[in-house]
Amino acid sequence: MHTDHRYIEALRRNDERSIREIYREYSTQALRWVVARGGTPDDARDFFQEALMAVFEKAQQPDFVLTCPLGALLHVIYSRKWIDSLRQKGRDTEVRNVEERRYNLEVSDDVLTVAEDALAEQSRQDRLARAFAQLSDLCRQLLTLLSNGAAPKEAAATLQMNSVDTLYRRKNACTERWRAVFLEL
């Protein structure tokens, strides 16, 4: 376990004081990196925040343990996000320049693996969120109630359903719809 694993716990706990420490330690590096490539401080803020969110998604795996420095991990993630944003804007020459330099960076395989996992998990969660947003109000309300631990009887009463059986049938249909939209995205 790397000593920076404490920051993973901080993200899991949403511990503002420790999160502030993460910003104190690593935000300037991100700011300089993004600004040096033509971005703005606001761009740097957004990419850094999204990098932290990606690490958070990875940290949702209960058995995840950080084995590399957080600074290196964040750097790989926000630089990938920066490259993706350039690609989306069609700035291919800049993409090539940044990527060439990227391959010259000394980053361990461990950092790259964790970064890729984190980005993949974030993308998966984003797809789930987009699919969830396409469900009806009733479906979203029902699934949220049950996810937050409401008893089925209580949820049925809240949603003015006649019985728990009706609630389950509706839940199954909502889940199937959600799954289908998710797999199409």
Added chain:
Amino acid sequence: MSEQDIALLDDYFNGLLNTDAARAVEARAASETAFGEEFALRREMQAFPRRAAERAALRGTLSTVSQDFFQEKDLRQSPMTARVSRMRWLAAAASLALVAVAVWLFTNTGGPTYRQFAQHDAPSFTVRGVADEAASDAEKAFAEKNYAAALTAIDRLLAVQADDPTALLYKGICLIELDRTAEARALLAPMADGNTALRAEARWYVALSYLKEKNPPACRAELLKVTAGESRYMPAQELIKSLRAGD
């Protein structure tokens, strides 16, 4: 995925299966790839709305905290780099003085001592709210070289801000000054091996703890880990030279 399996997973996640049937589903999920992936997706979906709230809360915290960072002025110098730069400048200045002192001492005495090299910067703790008084007490006691009182105040500070790297570093210094060198190393070594801005400072004080114990080989081994460009590189090189001269 068959209709039957979908219905089975529905029942599992609705809590409608008895214990044996539920265990059978879990065993299948562990042994059959396709069923296992579907099971994992359903579990993720089950948790998603709850996690969405946690995710939104974290995003809120990040948005709040980030307002204090990513400023134009940070491009010139951040508070942390300012502190580290100041340490670096002081370390460089100290190293020049130490060259003269060390040369004189090693031509006149037997080797470097802790006291010759232990020149501490005044601490400046970053604190919020209730930790203010503890920080102020710690800074005052440290300036007066009352390390026992400083240690007590730093412990009060750490009770509120357990991971504060500056407080941890100065706690380590206090412990060295109080001859509790092993405790100091237990505290400082993880910082020295980590990736924080105070890594080189922590390494330097681990080395000094050995110097205080009159253990030159261990001291030298730590000093060799301070790399060029780090804040304590120059003093570390001077101390290495002094240790060599004292051999």
